Amino acid sequence: MAKTTFEEISAADFFYRNRDIAGFTNPSRAIFAATRELVENSLDAAESLKTPPDIYVRLSFDGEASSETKIYKLRVEDNGIGVPPRHIPSAFGQVLFGSKYKLKQQRGTFGLGGKMAILYGQITTHQPACIISSTGVSKIYMYKLMIDIRRNRPLILDRKVLINKERWRGTIVEFNLEGDYFRAMPKILEYFKQTAMVNPYANLTFVDPKGRLYKFTRVTMEMPDPPKETLPHPYGVDVELLQRLIQVTPHRNMMEFLRNHFHRVGEITARKFLEFANIRSSKNPKKLAHNEIVRLMRMLKKFREFLPPDASCLSPLGEELLRAGVLKELKPEFVVVHQRRPSAYAGHPFIIEVAIAYGGEIPKRGTFPIYRFANRIPLLYDEASDVSVRVINSINWRRYKVTPDMPVAIATHICSTKIPYKTVGKEFIADRPEVGREIANGLRGAARQLQRFLTRREHVDREQRRLGIFSKYLPKIAQFSAQLAGKEKTPDIKKLLWSVKSFETEKA
Ligand SMILES: Nc1ncnc2c1ncn2[C@@H]1O[C@H](COP(=O)(O)OP(=O)(O)OP(=O)(O)O)[C@@H](O)[C@H]1O
Ligand SMILES: [Mg+2]
Structure with missing residues (x-):
């Protein structure tokens, strides 16, 4: 008889075996996922202090792995809150360990992202990660560590304490990983662009393996208030x-x-x-x-008399910041933003914000480019499985005079103490009916405003065409009529044109 053996595996071992569910599927997606996980940790770390984030990301070439994939060194530096030294090993070397298991609006949720990046680096390059951090005290701590995957514990290989004369505060994470940057490049650049769009108060610098510098400079120093922790509803x-x-x-x-x-x-x-x-x-x-x-x-x-969840613990982007971000990154002719009133699903408060941008530098593609965001993270993969896309596809856009061949882009943002992600890779949001309904209502409101703008513009265009025709033919008509009437002097038509123009402007 065949013998069955039973065993227990650690959390790190589980994610080592199933790294696809965390977004580390192939060398191109892995390099994207590693970059975004570290950037998101840095954004959280700066925002928790209400400090405008300054984040520096460098990917450099570090050797050949195979004909398609290469080894890269990824370095991310931030000016965030820093990690207290006693927590550095576990925060970066123990899967499912973190400071964000709270009912609070943050990008981090699972206590996994940073470690997945380091774990992926470790299993593809067999090298340790280096973490340097200070909370702004008199010392800076440096750790070289690996993850003991079977035990899910950090393995500290080296530790140094440095004097912090300048009272630097922040974190630097550096490690090697295998990847295919050139395939991942469009997504990585798009990620930075969209991150800049919903974090217009952040400075993001990215140096790619060819040494090209991409700089996304902040347009405002104003930041939303840091989100507060809340109790369960x-x-x-x-x-x-x-x-x-x-x-x-x-x-x-x-x-x-x-x-x-x-x-x-x-x-x-x-x-x-x-x-x-x-x-x-x-x-x-x-x-x-x-x-x-x-x-x-x-x-x-x-019991029906509990009050609905209060959204004061949430920190939405706000209409002004969303508008600033969209204008800065998409450069449209017209943008309408809409923030919905707070709502809740399963006791978790959430707020939906939407933007519809039209014209300017937005391309005419035949389909609307959709920008999805959750707690100020851009979501770039698995679009078809996301609730926003389902809602956008179910709206009858022609009702609002909008057709797919128009230069229209749509952005949706959900912020919540708990985003209903469908996977730990944080790429798409579950189709909760309450969330879907709010997105639909937000988009309809914005679409009505776009419709008003389009109608007004159509009218102005039509009148301008009419005026063009008038100004082309009126002089000729005046000239012929003068000839027919046997008059030497052609009448002055300027007055007539002016009166048509001012009459039309009044109507518009
Ligand atoms: N740059 C950073 N600055 C300060 N603290 C950090 C930084 N990066 C990570 N941390 C700390 O390490 C913890 C673990 O990070 P990790 O990315 O693994 O998980 P998470 O951010 O909590 O959740 P998620 O899996 O959703 O990313 C964080 O909760 C945070 O406390
Ligand atoms: Mg994280």
Whole structure:
């Protein structure tokens, strides 16, 4: 009989075996994914201090791997918050370790991205990564490390402490990886361009393996307020979460427990809920039996009087910044931006922002270029699986006088304490009905404004054509009529043309 063997694998081992689900599918996509993961960490790190990000990325050639792929050195430097020295090894050498497992709007979500990049580098080049960081104190810490994949632990190969005379604050990550830059180049450049579009307060510098410099300079020093951490909303909780909260709570009665651990639950709502669920307000949550916790969870979901999630913990881009970004990167003739009111799915608040740009340097392609963003990250791959694309395709654009051959570009941005990504590669967003509905409403609102602009422009164009015809033929008509009437002097038609013009302008 065949013998079955059972074994357990670590989280690092899992992602080592299944790196495709994190976006590290092939040498071209891997180099793109590594770059974006590090850039996103740097943006988060600067924004958490409300410091306008200064990010420097350099990809340099470091040797041949095969006929198609090469070894590159990737270096990313930032002016962010820095990593405290005791956390550097795990933050960069232990999969599923991070500081962003919070209900807070951030780019990072999984505690995985940076490590996936380093892990990919390690398995393709067998070399360690170098991390240099300081939180702005008197010392700078340098670590050389690898990931012990089987144990999911950092392996520290070298550690140095340097004096920080200038009180530099930030992080530098450098490692080698195999990749196909020339195939990935269009996507990487597009990534920087779109990142600049939704982060117009960031300075991004990219030096590519040929030494070409791409600079995306900030157009504003104004930054959105840093997002705040929030508590779970009662509609989104499950038994596991309740059990965890009960374990850590210092509160000894249900009233205080509900008021202190849930989003938008004040004294009045808590009292109403306890009456509704028939639970004593003095009951100690730590004494709830398992079946009572299950019942509590069901009652929380049933109670209709909880306030909807409050979006003050979110930090959307805002109409002004979105407009500035679109104008800067797409250079359209006209742009309309629209921010929807906050909404929620499964207890998570979210805000949708959309922009429709028209004319100028936007190309006529036969399909609309779609720019998708989530928590200020551009999403470039797997467009067809994204909720925004499904919504855009379902809108009847002709109703708004918009046809696919027009130079129209569409941007959608969702910001949330929890973006419903479909994979850990963060490339496309799940089709949550609430999210889809908000995107559709936002786009319809923006499309109506574009329609007004197009109608006005069409009218002006038509009148200008008419005036062109008038000014071409009126002199001739005047001349012939003068001849026919036997008059020597042709009448002055300027006055007539002026009156037609001013009449038309008034109408427009
Ligand atoms: N440039 C940086 N500056 C400051 N802290 C950083 C930087 N890069 C990484 N970190 C820290 O390391 C942690 C792990 O980063 P990693 O990219 O692996 O995961 P994440 O950003 O938390 O989530 P995600 O998998 O969604 O990227 C972060 O949570 C953050 O605390
Ligand atoms: Mg990250």
